Amino acid sequence: xxxxxxxxxxxxxxxxxxxxxxxxxxxxxxxxxxxxxxxxxxxxxxxxxxxxxxxxxxxxxxxxxxxxxxxxxxxxxxxxxxxxxxxxxxxxxxxxxxxxxxxxxxxxxxxxxxxxxxxxxxxxxxxxxxxxxxxxxxxxxxxxxxxxxxxxxxxxxxxxxxxxxxxxxxxxxxxxxxxxxxxxxxxxxxxxxxxxxxxxxxxxxxxxxxxxxxxxxxxxxxxxxxxxxxxxxxxxxxxxxxxxxxxxxxxxxxxxxxxxxxxxxxxxxxxxxxxxxxxxxxxxxxxxxxxxxxxxxxxxxxxxxxxxxxxxxxxxxxxxxxxxxxxxxxxxxxxxxxxxxxxxxxxxxxxxxxxxxxxxxxxxxxxxxxxxxxxxxxxxxxxxxxxxxxxxxxxxxxxxxxxxxxxxxxxxxxxxxxxxxxxxxxxxxxxxxxxxxxxxxxxxxxxxxxxxxxxxxxxxxxxxxxxxxxxxxxxxxxxxxxxxxxxxxxxxxxxxxxxxxxxxxxxxxxxxxxxxxxxxxxxxxxxxxxxxxxxxx
Numbered sequence: 001x002x003x004x005x006x007x008x009x010x011x012x013x014x015x016x017x018x019x020x021x022x023x024x025x026x027x028x029x030x031x032x033x034x035x036x037x038x039x040x041x042x043x044x045x046x047x048x049x050x051x052x053x054x055x056x057x058x059x060x061x062x063x064x065x066x067x068x069x070x071x072x073x074x075x076x077x078x079x080x081x082x083x084x085x086x087x088x089x090x091x092x093x094x095x096x097x098x099x100x101x102x103x104x105x106x107x108x109x110x111x112x113x114x115x116x117x118x119x120x121x122x123x124x125x126x127x128x129x130x131x132x133x134x135x136x137x138x139x140x141x142x143x144x145x146x147x148x149x150x151x152x153x154x155x156x157x158x159x160x161x162x163x164x165x166x167x168x169x170x171x172x173x174x175x176x177x178x179x180x181x182x183x184x185x186x187x188x189x190x191x192x193x194x195x196x197x198x199x200x201x202x203x204x205x206x207x208x209x210x211x212x213x214x215x216x217x218x219x220x221x222x223x224x225x226x227x228x229x230x231x232x233x234x235x236x237x238x239x240x241x242x243x244x245x246x247x248x249x250x251x252x253x254x255x256x257x258x259x260x261x262x263x264x265x266x267x268x269x270x271x272x273x274x275x276x277x278x279x280x281x282x283x284x285x286x287x288x289x290x291x292x293x294x295x296x297x298x299x300x301x302x303x304x305x306x307x308x309x310x311x312x313x314x315x316x317x318x319x320x321x322x323x324x325x326x327x328x329x330x331x332x333x334x335x336x337x338x339x340x341x342x343x344x345x346x347x348x349x350x351x352x353x354x355x356x357x358x359x360x361x362x363x364x365x366x367x368x369x370x371x372x373x374x375x376x377x378x379x380x381x382x383x384x385x386x387x388x389x390x391x392x393x394x395x396x397x398x399x400x401x402x403x404x405x406x407x408x409x410x411x412x413x414x415x416x417x418x419x420x421x422x423x424x425x426x427x428x429x430x431x432x433x434x435x436x437x438x439x440x441x442x443x444x445x446x447x448x449x450x451x452x453x454x455x456x457x458x459x460x461x462x463x464x465x466x467x468x469x470x471x472x473x474x475x476x477x478x479x480x481x482x483x484x485x486x487x488x489x490x491x492x493x494x495x496x497x498x499x500x501x502x503x504x505x506x507x508x509x510x511x512x513x514x515x516x517x518x519x520x521x522x523x524x525x526x527x528x529x530x531x532x533x534x535x536x537x
Contacts, residue, residue, distance in 0.1 A: 029051075029053040029054050029055065030050070030054045030055075031056075031057060032049060032050055032054060032055070032056045032057070033046075033056075033057045033058075033059065033079070034046045034057065034058045034059065034063075035058065035059030035060075035061060035079075036059070036061065038059065040056075042063065042065060043058055043063050043065055043067055043076070044065055044066075044067055044068070047067065047068070047069060047070065047071065047074065047076075048070070050071050050074055052071055052072045052073045052074070053073050053074075054071075054074055054075070055074075055076075055077065056076045056077070057077055057079040058076065058077065058085040058110070059079050059080055059085065060078075060079075060081070060085055061085065062086040062088055063086065063087050063088070064088045064089075064090050064115065065087060065096075066089055066090045066091075066092045066093035066095070066096060066098075066118070067087065067096065067098065068093075068098050068100065069097070069098065069099045069100060069103060071103070072102075072103045072104055072105075072131060073103070073104050073105070073131050074103075074105055074106070075105075075106040075107075075108070076106070076107045076108065076110070077106075077107075077108040077109055078108065078109030078110050081109070082109040082137045083109065083110070083111040083139055084109075085109065085110050085111070086110070086111045087110055087111070087112050087113070088112075088113040088114075088115045089113065089114050089115030089116065089118030090115060091115055091116040091117040091118075092117075093117075093118065094118055094119050094120055094123075094145075095119075095120035095121070095122070095123035096112050096114065096115070096118045096120070096121055096122070097110075097112065097121065097122045097123070098120075098123050098125065099122070099123070099124040099125060099133075100125055101125045101126055101127035102126075102127030102128060102129055103127075103131075104129045104130070104131025104132050104133050105124075105133055106132075106133075106134040106136075107122060107134070107135050107138060108134070108137050108138070109136075109137045109138065110138050110139075111138070111139045111141070112138060112139065112140045112141070112147075113141055114141075114142055114143050114144070118143070119143055119144045119145035120143060120145055120149055121138075121140030121143050121146065121147045121170075122135060122140065122148045122149070123146070123148075123149045123150075124149065124150040124151065124152070125151070126150070126151040126152045126153050126178065127152065127153060128152065128154050128155060128156055129155050129158060130156065130157065130158055131158060132159040132160070132161070133150070133155070133158075133159075133160050133161070134159075134160075134161040134163075135148060135161070135162050135163075135165060136161065136163045136164055136165065137165065138165045138166070139165070139166040139167075139168065140165070140167050140168070140170060140173075141167075141168040141169060141170070142168070142169050142170065143170040143171065144171055145170075145172065146170065146171070146173075146174065146175050147165075147167040147168075147170040147172070147173050147191075147194070148162070148165065148167070148173070148174040148175070149172075149174070149175045149176075150162075150175065150176045150177065150178075151175075151177055151178065152177060152179065153178055154178050154179070154205055155178060155179050155180070155182055156179075156180045156181055156182065156207070157180070157181045157182065157207070158182055158183075159182065159183045159184075159185075160176070160179065160182055160183070160184045161185045161187075162174065162185070162186045162189065163185060163186070163187045163188050163189065164187075164188045164189065165189045165190075166189070166191075167189070167190070167191040167194055167197070168191075168192050168193060169192070169193045169194065170191075170194045170195075171195050171196070172194065172195065172196045173189075173191035173196065173197045173198055173218075174189065174191070174198050174199070175198075175200075175201075176198075176199070176201070177199075177200070177201040177202050178201070178202050179202065179203055179204060179205070179209055179211070180204055180205035180206065180207050180209070181204065181205075181207025181208060181209060182204070182209055182210070183209075183210045183211075184203060184209060184210065184211040184212065185212050186198070186200060186211075186212065186214070186216065187212060187213075187215050187216070188214075188215045188216065189216045190217045190218075191216070191217070191218045191219070191230075192219055192220075194218075194220070194227070195227045195228055196227060196228045196230075197216075197218035197220075197227075197229070197230045197231055198216060198218065198230075198231050198232065199229075199232040199233075199234075200213060200231075200232070200233050200234070201233075201234040201235055202234070202235045202262075202263065203233075203235060203236055203240055203264070204237035204238065204263065204265065205263045205264065206264055206265055207265070208238055208239075208264070208265045209237055209238065209239065209264065210239060211236070211237075211241070212240075212241045212243075213231065213233065213240070213241070213243075213245065214241065214242070214243050214244045214245065215243075215244045215245065216231065216245045216246070217245070217246045218230035218231060218245070218246065218247045218248070218249075218251075219246075219247075219248045219249050220248075220249030220250060220251060221249065222249060222250050222279070224250075225250065226250050226251070226252060226281075227249065227250060227251040227252070228251065228252055228253070229251055229252065229254075229255075229256040230245075230248075230249070230251045230253065230255060230277070231245060231247060231255045231256070232253070232256045232258075233256065233257050233258070234257075234259055235258075235259045235260075235262040235263060235264075236257060236260055236261075236268065236270045237261065237262070237264025237265065237268050238261075238264050238265045238266075238267065238268050239269040239270075239271075240268075240269070240270045240271070241270075241271045241273075242255065242257075242271065242273075242275065243271060243272070243273045243274050244274050244275065244433060245275045245276075246275070246276045246433065246434075247275070247276070247277045247278075248276075248278045248279050248280075249279055249280070250279060250280070251281065252280070252282065253280060253281065253282045253285045254275075254277035254278075254280040254282065254283045254284060254285075254304070254307070255272070255275060255283070255284050255285070256282075256287070257270075257272070257284070257286050257287075257289075258286075258287040258288055259287070259288050259291045259292075260286070260288060260289055260290060260291055261290060261291050261292055261293040261294070261295045262292055262293075264293075266293045266294060266325065267293060267295050267296055267325045267326065268293055268294075268295035268296070268297075269295070269296045270295065270296070270297050270298070271298045271300075272297075272298070272299045272300075273298065273299070273300045273301050273302065273431070274300075274301050274302065274432065274433050275302045275303075275433060276302070276303045276433035276434055277302070277303070277304045277305075277307065278304075278305050278307070279306050279307070280307050280308075281307065281308045281309070282308065282309045282312045283307045283309065283310045283312075283335070283338075284299065284302065284304065284310070284311050284312070285309075285311075285312045285314065286311075286312070286314060286316075287314045287315055288314075288315050288316060288317065289313050289315070289316040289328065289347070290316040290317055290320035290321060290326065290328070291316075291317055291320075292317065293320070294320055294323040294324070294325035295320070295325075295328070296325075296326070296327045296328075297327070297328045297329070298327075298329055299311070299329070299330045299331075299333065300329070300331050300332045300333065300431070301332040301333060301431035301432050301433075302333045302334070302433070303333070303336075303432055303433055303434070304333065304334070304335050304336070304338070305334070305335070305336035305337050305338075306336070306337050307337075307338055307339070308338065308339045308340045308341075309338060309340055309341050309342075309344050310333075310335035310338040310341065310342040310343055310384055311330060311335065311342070311343045311344070311353075312341070312343075312344045312346070313344070313345045313346060313351060314346050314347075315346065316347050316349065321349050328351060328352065330343070330351065330352065330353040330356065331352075331353070331355040331356060332355060332357075332396075332400040332432075333356045333357070334356070334359075334399045334400070334432060335356060335357070335358055335359065335383075335384045336357075336358075336384065337384070338384040338385065341385050341386065341387055342358055342364055342383065342384025342385055342386055343356075343384075343386045343387065343392070344386075344387045345387050345388070345389040345390050346387075348389060350373055350374060350389050350391055351389060351390060351391065352391050353390050353391060353392045354391060354392060354394055354395070355394065355395065355396055356392065356396060357383075357395070357396040357397075357398065357399045357400065358381070358384045358386075358392075358395055358396075359382075359383040359384055360381070360382045361397045361398070362378075362380055362381045362382050362383065363378050363381040363383055363392070363393070363395040364378060364381050364383045364385060364386045364392055364395065365378065365379070365381045365383060365384070365385040365386070366378040366379065366381060366385065366386050366392070367379045368387075368388055372388055373388055373389050374389075374390075374391050374393075376393060378392075383395075398489075398491050399432060399489050399491055400430075400431055400432055400491070401430075401485075401491040401492060402428055402429060402435070402437070402485045402487050402491070402493040403430070403431070404493055404494050404495075405426060405428075405440075405483050405485055405493060405496040406425060406426035407423075407424075407426070407481075407482070407483070407496050407497060407499050408424040408425055408426055409422070409423075409424045410423070410499070410501040411499075411501070412497075412499040412500060412501075413499075413500060413501070414501040414502070415501070415504060416503075417501040417502065417504065418503070419472045419473045419474075419475065419503055420468065420469050420470070420473070421469050421501070422466055422467070422468050422469070423442065423444065423466065423467040423468075423469065423481055423483070424465065424466050425466075425496065426465065427465065428465070428485050428487075430487055432487075432489075435487045435488050436487065436488045437464050437485060437486075437487065438461070438486045438487055438488050438490070439459050439460060439461050439464070439485075439486040440459065440460055440465070440467075440484070440485055440486070441458070441459040441460075441483065441484050441485075441486065441492070442456050442457075442458060442459075442460065442481070442482075442483050443456060443457050443482050443483070444456040444457075444469065444479055444480070444481040445457075445479065445480060445481075446477065446478065446479060446480070447480065448480045448498060448500070450480070450482070455469070455471060455479070456469065459486065464485075467483075474503065475504060476502065476503060476504055477502065477503050478500055478501070478502050479500065479501055479502075479503065480498050480499070480500045481499055481500075482495050482496045482497070482498045482499070483495070483496050484496065
């Protein structure tokens with residue numbers, strides 16, 4: 001026997017279920033709006049009324065308040081745009097925005113000023129938050145201590161995000177310390193005219209971290225005199241990536257790294273790569289390059305120029321360099337115009353600094369007395385100088401080039417390709433900071449080794465990742481093609497892989513079947529027709 005149910009019955013049952021589910025589920029988080037004419041006219045009154053998980057939206061205006069965040073997992077956001085909600089200290093607290101111990105929070109888009117007495121912009125009193133802390137798109141100006149500070153006694157197993165914030169004329173732009181098993185993202189921030197731009201410490205305590213300090217820009221006007229450090233990193237652990245940062249100005253240290261491998265999981269794994277440093281006393285400075293455990297330390301593709309010392313290794317703990325789990329290398333770096341030394345090693349143990357660019361094809365200047373360590377010298381070199389215990393041979397005869405291009409289309413081995421195809425390759429990628437795509441050299445011909453039958457052999461300033469074949473190709477013919485990129489340092493990448501295709505179509509388009517052949521588009525047209533015929537039965 002068949003049973004039939006009216007469609008309305010199912011709808012009614014589902015409606016009842018959704019109604020009761022809504023009745024027994026917890027209430028959703030609230031949105032509290034602050035501003036003239038709103039329910040809340042002060043930010044603190046909204047904070048006092050909020051429950052965990054609530055969002056406080058603050059309209060444009062200046063709010064003279066000392067804020068105390070006393071509830072976990074709140075979100076505070078500048079509603080009308082970044083920097084339009086201004087919080088200025090009222091003079092009753094050393095911090096304009098204080099976050100109580102152990103609380104997670106999101107603060108997004110505020111401009112924060114010290115007022116008459118505050119010395120901290122946003123200050124987290126620490127503890128061990130287990131909910132995320134996100135500080136993004138804020139600006140802190142003119143603080144005599146810290147623009148932003150976070151003193152955790154082990155934030156554990158959660159996320160810390162400090163991104164796209166701006167620090168202007170602060171003693172220390174930002175300070176972050178005390179993580180364990182966390183995802184830490186310190187990215188895209190800008191510090192201008194601070195004595196120290198950023199300090200990051202104790203990035204893991206043994207659970208295994210995932211820390212990235214990337215894409216930050218730290219500058220200081222020379223008229224302000226010497227600063228301390230652009231970026232100061234202490235106790236980087238497994239795994240810490242320090243990359244894509246820019247430091248410029250009269251800091252004593254561009255990037256200062258100390259006590260590598262102190263508390264975390266063995267081995268410590270640290271990458272220092274693609275940073276750009278200029279005008280500092282020391283470019284990249286290591287104090288205790290290896291501290292209490294073996295480590296994998298990769299220092300590659302950084303550009304350091306117009307400094308006293310390019311790379312300076314002050315110390316490391318005895319015996320760790322030769323541990324089976326230790327690997328330390330400095331390669332692909334460009335060290336230019338170092339007034340004193342391009343690389344100074346004070347440890348008395350030989351470090352691997354091969355395959356670096358020292359500013360001249362003749363290599364680094366090395367006039368040490370032989371025998372020495374390493375037991376060779378280069379007194380004819382006119383590049384930046386190196387000390388003893390720096391193994392620099394072989395060196396690069398030009399800066400590191402772009403990565404090998406990837407080909408996209410026509411696909412390798414494609415048949416029936418148009419007689420005027422578009423050759424397409426992947427994006428330009430350089431390991432060096434600030435290097436751009438200047439030109440591309442395309443080759444297309446009938447010989448796989450490109451020694452004959454060339455149809456295209458030209459370098460273009462405009463056809464960077466796509467090249468239209470203007471001249472008509474021969475039908476039914478196999479062609480081979482490849483490309484290499486030239487960067488803004490006039491350094492060429494290696495050639496891409498060589499791909500081939502066979503022509504067999506009319507002019508125009510990329511590749512594929514010839515006109516009139518049954519293909520996927522025809523199949524798509526037939527499917528609806530088949531369904532209509534079936535429904536008529």
